[in-house]
Amino acid sequence: MRSQLExxxxxxGDTADGPHYLALRDKIARGIELGKLAAGxxxxxxxxxxxxxxxxxxxxxEALFQLEAEGLIYRRDRSGWYVSPPAVTYNPxxxxxxxxxxxxQGRSPTTETLSTELEPAPPAVADIxxxxxxxxxxxxxxxxxxxxxxxxxxxxxxxxxxxxxxxxHSLDGSLTQILTGIYGLTVxxxxxxxxxxxxxKFAADALGVKPGTPGLLVVxxxxxxxxxxxxxxxxxxxxxxxxxxxxLDVRG
Amino acid sequence: MRSQLExxxxxxGDTADGPHYLALRDKIARGIELGKLAAGxxxxxxxxxxxxxxxxxxxxxEALFQLEAEGLIYRRDRSGWYVSPPAVTYNPxxxxxxxxxxxxQGRSPTTETLSTELEPAPPAVADIxxxxxxxxxxxxxxxxxxxxxxxxxxxxxxxxxxxxxxxxHSLDGSLTQILTGIYGLTVxxxxxxxxxxxxxKFAADALGVKPGTPGLLVVxxxxxxxxxxxxxxxxxxxxxxxxxxxxLDVRG
Numbered sequence: 302m303r304s305q306l307e308x309x310x311x312x313x314g315d316t317a318d319g320p321h322y323l324a325l326r327d328k329i330a331r332g333i334e335l336g337k338l339a340a341g342x343x344x345x346x347x348x349x350x351x352x353x354x355x356x357x358x359x360x361x362x363e364a365l366f367q368l369e370a371e372g373l374i375y376r377r378d379r380s381g382w383y384v385s386p387p388a389v390t391y392n393p394x395x396x397x398x399x400x401x402x403x404x405x406q407g408r409s410p411t412t413e414t415l416s417t418e419l420e421p422a423p424p425a426v427a428d429i430x431x432x433x434x435x436x437x438x439x440x441x442x443x444x445x446x447x448x449x450x451x452x453x454x455x456x457x458x459x460x461x462x463x464x465x466x467x468x469x470h471s472l473d474g475s476l477t478q479i480l481t482g483i484y485g486l487t488v489x490x491x492x493x494x495x496x497x498x499x500x501x502k503f504a505a506d507a508l509g510v511k512p513g514t515p516g517l518l519v520v521x522x523x524x525x526x527x528x529x530x531x532x533x534x535x536x537x538x539x540x541x542x543x544x545x546x547x548x549l550d551v552r553g
Numbered sequence: 554m555r556s557q558l559e560x561x562x563x564x565x566g567d568t569a570d571g572p573h574y575l576a577l578r579d580k581i582a583r584g585i586e587l588g589k590l591a592a593g594x595x596x597x598x599x600x601x602x603x604x605x606x607x608x609x610x611x612x613x614x615e616a617l618f619q620l621e622a623e624g625l626i627y628r629r630d631r632s633g634w635y636v637s638p639p640a641v642t643y644n645p646x647x648x649x650x651x652x653x654x655x656x657x658q659g660r661s662p663t664t665e666t667l668s669t670e671l672e673p674a675p676p677a678v679a680d681i682x683x684x685x686x687x688x689x690x691x692x693x694x695x696x697x698x699x700x701x702x703x704x705x706x707x708x709x710x711x712x713x714x715x716x717x718x719x720x721x722h723s724l725d726g727s728l729t730q731i732l733t734g735i736y737g738l739t740v741x742x743x744x745x746x747x748x749x750x751x752x753x754k755f756a757a758d759a760l761g762v763k764p765g766t767p768g769l770l771v772v773x774x775x776x777x778x779x780x781x782x783x784x785x786x787x788x789x790x791x792x793x794x795x796x797x798x799x800x801l802d803v804r805g
Contacts, residue, residue, distance in 0.1 A: 370751035370765065388748065393799040394646065491801040496640065497749040497769040497792035499622035513622065515767035515792070517749040540749035540767070545797070547645040547745040 322363035325356060329364065333373055333384055344374060344382040370515075372541030378509065386448060388544040391519075393493040399445055400475045408447050415442040415454075415507070417468045419461065429522065430460050430530050439467055441476070444507055452542035454507040458533040476532065477523075486531045490524040495545065504537035515540040574615035577608060581616065585625055585636055596626060596634040622767075624793030630761065638700060640796040643771075645745040651697055652727045660699050667694040667706075667759070669720045671713065681774070682712050682782050691719055693728070696759055704794035706759040710785040715777075728784065729775075738783045742776040747797065756789035767792040 332338040345353070350361045365382060368374045374382050389406055403410035419437040427434040441457040457476060459467055464484045472479070480486045500508065500516040516537055523532040584590040597605070602613045617634060620626045626634050641658055655662035671689040679686040693709040709728060711719055716736045724731070732738045752760065752768040768789050775784040 366765070367753055370753045372748065372750060394801060396801065396803045489802065489804050491803055493797075493799040493801065495747070495797040495799075496624065497767050497790070497795070498624060499767045499792070501619055501622050513618065515749050515751045538749070540751070543749070545745075545747040547747075547799070549646060549648065549743040549745065550741065551648045551743055552741050 321356060322360045322367065325350075325354060325360065325364035326367045329368060330371075330373060338384050340384050340386040342384050343380075344384065346381060375541055385541045386450065388542055389447060389452075390544050390546045392546050392548075393495070394547055396488075396491060398475050398477045403447055409449070411446045411449070412473045413444045413446070414472045415444055417441050417472065419468075422458075426458060426533075429533055430458070431528075432460065432462075437461065439464070441472060443472065447542065450542075451508050451539075453536045453538045454504050455534055455536040457535075460530070463529065463531060480531060486525060488523040488531050489526045492522040492524070494520040496520075497540075498537075500537060500539070508537075508539050510539060517543055517545075519543075573608060574612045574619065577602075577606060577612065577616035578619045581620060582623075582625060590636050592636050592638040594636050595632075596636065598633060627793055637793045638702065640794055641699060641704075642796050642798045644798050644800075645747070646799055648740075648743060650727050650729045655699055661701070663698045663701070664725050665696045665698070666724045667696055669693050669724065671720075674710075678710060678785070681785055682710070683780075684712065684714075689713065691716070693724060695724065699794065702794075703760050703791075705788045705790045706756050707786055707788040709787075712782070715781065715783060732783060738777060740775040740783050741778045744774040744776070746772040748772075749792075750789075752789060752791070760789075760791050762791060769795055769797075771795075 329338070329344070338344065344365075347358065347361050347365070350356070351358060354361070365374065369376065372385055372388065375385050376382055389403055389408060391402065395402070397405075400410050400412070418440050420440045421435045422430060422432060422438050424434045426438065427436060430436070430438065432438075439457075439459040439461055441459065443455050443457070444451055445453050445455070459480070461467065463486060464480060467479070467484075470479050470483065477488075496518045498516050498518045499513045500510060502512045504516065505512040505514060516539055519536040519538060521532070521534045521536070522530055523534075525531050581590070581596070590596070596617075599610065599613050599617070602608070603610060606613070617626065621628065621634075624637055624640065627637050628634055641655055641660060643654065647654070649657075652662050652664070670692050672692045673687045674682060674684060674690050676686045678690065679688060682688070682690065684690075691709075691711040691713055693711065695707050695709070696703055697705050697707070711732070713719065715738060716732060719731070719736075722731050722735065729740075748770045750768050750770045751765045752762060754764045756768065757764040757766060768791055771788040771790060773784070773786040773788070774782055775786075777783050
């Protein structure tokens with residue numbers, strides 16, 4: 302049984318006496334909430350739904366699209382609809398890496414390096430790193446998964462002046478640990494920018510979803526005491542895998 | 554000229570020597586960055602692009618879809634493509650309402666009340682408000698705009714036990730000011746949950762976009778010193794209108 306109460310949409314008409322598709326949506330959502338439909342399990346086919354409920358094909362699809370929009374179910378290429386695993390919670394006010402916070406939530410994080418290359422910095426990137434355009438910087442492409450399901454692709458940029466020979470290390474884990482442990486780089490400030498987006502082709506392909514699928518772009522800039530950028534990271538998340546939580550004490 | 558450097562996608566192949574559509578995407582994006590294409594202005598038609606660039610229709614559409622996914626341009630029903638106004642920055646670590654932080658960014662915020670009704674609390678909502686299911690609660694639907702463009706629809710729930718007669722006030726402004734100033738309710742804790750989503754029909758209709766368009770769901774729970782929920786708010790944002798920023802000092 303999952304607890305996503307706060308994110309349950311409570312749109313007008315989102316009750317049993319609303320449109321037919323919302324009634325079917327509610328029924329399936331309840332099955333997921335109560336754990337009758339377990340995370341990762343396959344939903345009945347649209348044909349079966351039709352037989353069971355007597356609803357029109359269009360009604361069934363609308364209910365499924367609605368559940369997909371809410372992140373409760375997702376499609377796998379040609380093989381139908383599945384119940385989404387619960388989203389992990391990311392707290393940008395905490396200084397903890399993916400490998401740490403995912404494991405803390407009882408899930409299994411993995412990281413796969415897709416490529417590591419030295420690439421000349423385009424002007425915008427050079428600006429961030431306070432270096433000259435064209436300076437070669439490490440560009441690290443990785444894909445990260447939770448319980449075996451790809452949830453994000455990222456491009457990380459690191460200045461080889463700060464971390465010479467970085468590409469010789471295995472980067473299939475926590476980059477932060479390498480930067481801290483091996484290169485002695487200490488981050489004192491972390492800037493996080495997040496923006497909902499549609500997943501563009503390169504990200505969609507790497508995550509096995511259709512281009513245009515909603516996603517979240519998380520950009521992290523980690524800064525050392527001397528103001529230099531230690532790590533610049535762009536993460537493209539699938540929309541149903543992440544939930545951002547901030548708890549703020551307003552007093553004082 | 555806008556500064557969105559950090560959010561500029563730097564996907565592999567996202568250079569002039571990448572696929573044709575990326576070259577065209579870069580050209581248009583540069584025009585927007587340099588202010589040659591001003592926020593709110595109309596883009597040339599797809600036909601004009603075809604004439605100017607000699608690119609295939611499919612290439613042009615792919616470039617436009619890419620720019621839409623990044624939030625740089627948007628479609629208006631049947632009238633073509635427009636340059637998106639810059640996104641506003643929302644900082645969940647600050648305790649400031651929409652009317653305040655939008656105005657601080659030199660933009661013009663407006664609020665429109667769509668409906669205010671007393672509705673019986675469904676079990677999930679009753680749980681949040683620590684009340685019995687079926688208890689009548691204020692349900693306030695509003696649409697908020699920036700510089701005249703609708704950017705979010707929200708449903709706010711308030712317990713009439715805390716704010717009797719709330720519906721008699723004009724709610725086309727800051728609800729927080731009314732709850733504080735008139736009802737003496739003080740918020741000591743603010744919980745914010747954010748999740749990228751696809752905009753479902755009711756939200757998409759209210760924002761004039763197609764259902765399935767990417768959005769951001771922001772859920773805020775404002776809590777008083779005695780633990781009671783003062784305000785429970787679900788905001789559905791269009792994806793190109795909001796950027797979330799958190800700046801974290803990691804020391805200590």
